[in-house]
Amino acid sequence: MSFAVILILAAALVLATLLPLSRSTHWWIRDLDFPRLQIAAAGTALLVAEFFFLNLTDVLDDVIIAATLGCILYQAWWIFPYTRPYPNEVRLCASDAPQENRIRVLASNVLGTNRNAAGLIALVRQHQPDILVTLESNAWWQAQLDVLEAEYPYTIKCPLENLYGMHVYSRLALKGSETRFLVEPDIPSMHTNVELRSGQRIQVHFLHPTPPSPTENPESAARDVELLMVAKHVAKLDCPIIVAGDLNDVAWSSTTRLFRKISGLLDPRVGRGMFNTFHADHWFMRWPLDHLFHSRHFTLSFIKRLPSFGSDHFPVLVELVYDEPRGASQEGLNADAADVELSEERIAEESAKVLEIQRPRT
Structure with a gap:
């Protein structure tokens, strides 16, 4: 050479x-x-x-x-x-943690053109999540997934044909559910309160911002603004919180780290593995794009990457346990004054860029 x-x-x-x-x-x-x-x-x-x-x-x-x-x-x-040598950020739950304090979430980017709905439904029935959230799901996917309503009677539905549709099916009661378009007029996010079997309520946010790419947005502005807006919102709260979805960003990026610092949320993958979810068809080019972050009110029962069912994303299954005393000592990334200032600057700067991006589309 x-x-x-x-x-x-x-x-x-x-x-x-x-x-x-x-x-x-x-x-x-x-x-x-x-x-x-x-x-x-x-x-x-x-x-x-x-x-x-x-x-x-x-x-x-x-x-x-x-x-x-x-x-x-x-x-x-x-x-x-x-990686495994790194200390865990989220503690494992107590072995005798009661079932009524558990919440199991299955999140899956289904790939809008994928037609193997039976594969996803089989995974749901095998793993019995309390909540199923699907991304890229359109009217066809809604028609297929509606067979789950007998077991999952609480739903939020936003079928779209632009690869940003979103659906939630839950066996736990949902209260005050809303579908919002936080940044872009055709990119939804879902926000709800989930009631555990114990009666404890938790606030949950499901997101799927657009990625920075030549075919989507030439800038990461829209994604960054949405993540930081949600981070600012949850940082003000003192209730149990979960944020999940395909964030079109990797776990270790500066944007996701800033989201974690501002929000104060924890990442159960830290010290346990990357849990790469995309691309399901290319083992040599995989990244962790599908996330679940949570507040210190929870400890971890398990986190799994499930088998592919035809999508370009692997589904992710996470079970958390509401255990505020055990989780109180958990430490994530802490924001300092510079991080807060950077977040405010980026929201202001990127919001202006988002407006520029949106103008041709609107």
């Missing part, structure tokens, strides 16, 4: 590492937040090649090796919390 090839590859690695540090919301920069594991793996392969082909006594060659190693370590810093 020639020196020129190594130099070009090392420069590409450095650019892929440095560009996400900017506050730019352009899709091609923000999407570099996603493949940090893949970038780290590619950097490791490049580092091995450098030790074979470069002259370790040459200063320039040493600089290239040091830059490559620095990029690998930096990328690894972002994803390390989603």
Whole structure:
């Protein structure tokens, strides 16, 4: 391998590492937040090649090796919390936790063009979630899923043909349910209060903002605003909270970390694994796009990635236990004054960009 090839590859690695540090919301920069594991793996392969082909006594060659190693370590810093050696952020529930304090949520981006509704219904009947939330579900999916209503009588429905339809089916009572369009006029989110079997009420928010991409939004503005708006809302509350859905962002991105800091919500994946949900058909290009965050009122019974049923996303199944005393000591990411200021600035800045994005569509 020639020196020129190594130099070009090392420069590409450095650019892929440095560009996400900017506050730019352009899709091609923000999407570099996603493949940090893949970038780290590619950097490791490049580092091995450098030790074979470069002259370790040459200063320039040493600089290239040091830059490559620095990029690998930096990328690894972002994803390390989603590996087993890292301490758990959410405690496991007590072994004798009562059933009436449990809530089991199955979240699934069904893929609007997928026609294997029977596969999803089979998973529901196998795993018996208390709440099923589907994303990208349209009128066809609603017609198929309505067979669940005998078991899941509480529903919120918003069938859309734009790949942003959303449905909730619940066996637990839902109170004050609303479908809102927080940022974009055709992108819904669902907000409700769920009553556990114990009578305890919890506030739940289901989200599916648009991704930064050339075919959706050229900027991440709409996604970022929606996440930060919800984060600000729940930060003011002292009740049990769950936020779940396909956020079109990875768990380790700066935007999701800021969401967690401002909201104060916990991530049960920390210290347990990435639970990559997209893309179901490409094992080498997978990221954790489907999330469930919760307040300190809960501990974790289990979290599972379920088998694919034809969608490009794997479903996720999470069971939480309402246990405020046991969960009170749990620590997530803490916001400082700079984080709060950054959040306010980004909401103001990105809201203006959202208006610009929406104008051609409206």
